[in-house]
Each structure stands twice: as C-alpha cells, then as structure tokens.
Amino acid sequence: MERARWTDERLDDRMSAIDTSFQRVFDEMRAERGRMSAEGETLRIEMRAGFAEVRADISALQRQVTQICAGFAVAVGGRLQVSSPPGEGTRLRAELPTSLRWA
Secondary structure: OOOOOOOHHHHHHHHHHHHHHHHHHHHHHHHHHHHHHHHHHHHHHHHHHHHHHHHHHHHHHHHHHHHHHHHHHHHOOOEEEEEOOOOOOOEEEEEOOOOOOOO
C-alpha cells in the first residue's frame, strides 16, 4: 500500500479547511456569548424589579405590625414608642400596665 504524499498545496488546502472549521466554531461561540449576555441583562432587570417588590412588601408588613402593636398597647392602657434611625431598622418599645385583667 502506497502512502499518500502531502504536498505543499495539499497541506495548504487542509489547513484552510481547518481554519474555516475553527472560524465557524469561534463565530458560534461569539454569537452564544452575545445571547447569554443579553439574557443575563434581562435576568438582572427582572431580579431588580422582584427585589423592589419584596422590599415594598416588607415595608408594608412592618407598618401593619407597628399599627397592630400600637392598637394593642393603647387598648390595654399602655404606650408604644417607635424609633427608626436610618440604616438601623425599626425599634418598638411597648410600655404595658402590669395588672391586666382580661374579661
């Protein structure tokens, strides 16, 4: 069996085919990277909106709990102090009478 000879022309043709194949792979990877980047940006936008909704829900719940506690404190003849320094959360202090009689 005779071995095929690799001439310069044949080697050039083979290398050109390999270069074309790799270029196609690189183009596909570049397109995929662009698609993933766009999807990542969309995901970030959706997450920001979702987090904003959660923060709004937590704030509403905090107001509701404060109102309930204030109502309870007033109903039993006590006081409720609310302190909310920036960045430190909200503190509730209830002063309730020690002799409560439940009907």
